Amino acid sequence: MFTGSIVAIVTPMQAGVAPDTALDFKALEQLIEFHIEQGTTAIVAVGTTGESATLTEDEHCEVIKKTVKITKGRIPVIAGTGANSTIEAISLTKCAKEVGADACLLVTPYYNKPTQAGLFQHYKVIAETVNIPQILYNVPGRTACDMLPETIIQLASIDNIIGVKEATADLSRVKEIRESTHDDFLLLSGDDETTKDFILAGGDGVISVTANIAPKKMHEMCIFASRGKVDEANKINETLEGLHKKLFIESNPIPVKWALSKLGLIQPGIRLPMTWLAQ
Secondary structure (H helix, E strand, O other), rough: OOEEEEEOOOOEOEEEOOOOEEOHHHHHHHHHHHHHHOOEEEEEEEOOOHHHOOOOHHHHHHHHHHHOOOOOOOOOOOEEOOOOOHHHHHHHHHHHHHOOOOOOEEOOOOOOOHHHHHHHHHHHHHHHHOOOEEEOOOOHHHHHHOHHHHHHHHHOOOOOOOEEEEEOOHHHHHHHHHOOOOOOOOEEEEOOHHHHHHHOOOOOOEEEEEHHHHHHHHHHHHHHHHOOHHHHHHHHHHHHHHHHHHHHOOOHHHHHHHHHOOOOOOOOEEEEOOOOOOO
8 A cells, every 4th residue: 555656745835935835735636636647656745845844733734634635545645744742743643544644654853853762652652642554754864863773673563653764775774674573564765866776675665756756757666676677677767866866956845846846737836944946
């Protein structure tokens, strides 16, 4: 259900750069239809690429609700519900469950820099409080908090913690986590550049920024890699390497929103403190 190429979808906004740039639900519907047509296997709504940090809690819940309504069960919806406050993460996760999301993705608490024991307790409490499948998300380059493999392995024993999005680009972690967790525990890449090798090393897929722009190619590359068809996966990945890099020339999601606007899929809108791409 949550394997292959999963898009970390942007949150479309009306044109402009402001603290309260209005959301654009018509464009969201167009994006979702685009991804279903192109073979994307699941959608992450209001993840960090979806500017979760600058949406109000009400807006956050509304985007999840709209995404569930638009998809109509045709594609799984994973709601981004992480926060650096455990009580806020619980509230967002409850909302996701109430509006019908299939699972939640919870980024590690940013700025707080909790200990490994603190991370374990944070995720344990959320999982015990809200009965919905939950995916851990480790991206120390953005959070200044690295959830170590031993903590992930410990959390994998909790029934509704079903996987992890690992964005360290450290492929040695794939083997370590895979060998020490149950067979159904999902290993999802959070780094587009190393996704091919991540899957070949035993991963199940990717939650991707690049899939916003090239969903069909990301889908096909993941399929080939999961089947061990190295040459075919390499061939597609070579065509994506430049895109992987260019989508991070400024902080995500600045470049990907710029690219989507140039493709005519969204308006040029983003919320401060993010700004439009410098050209």
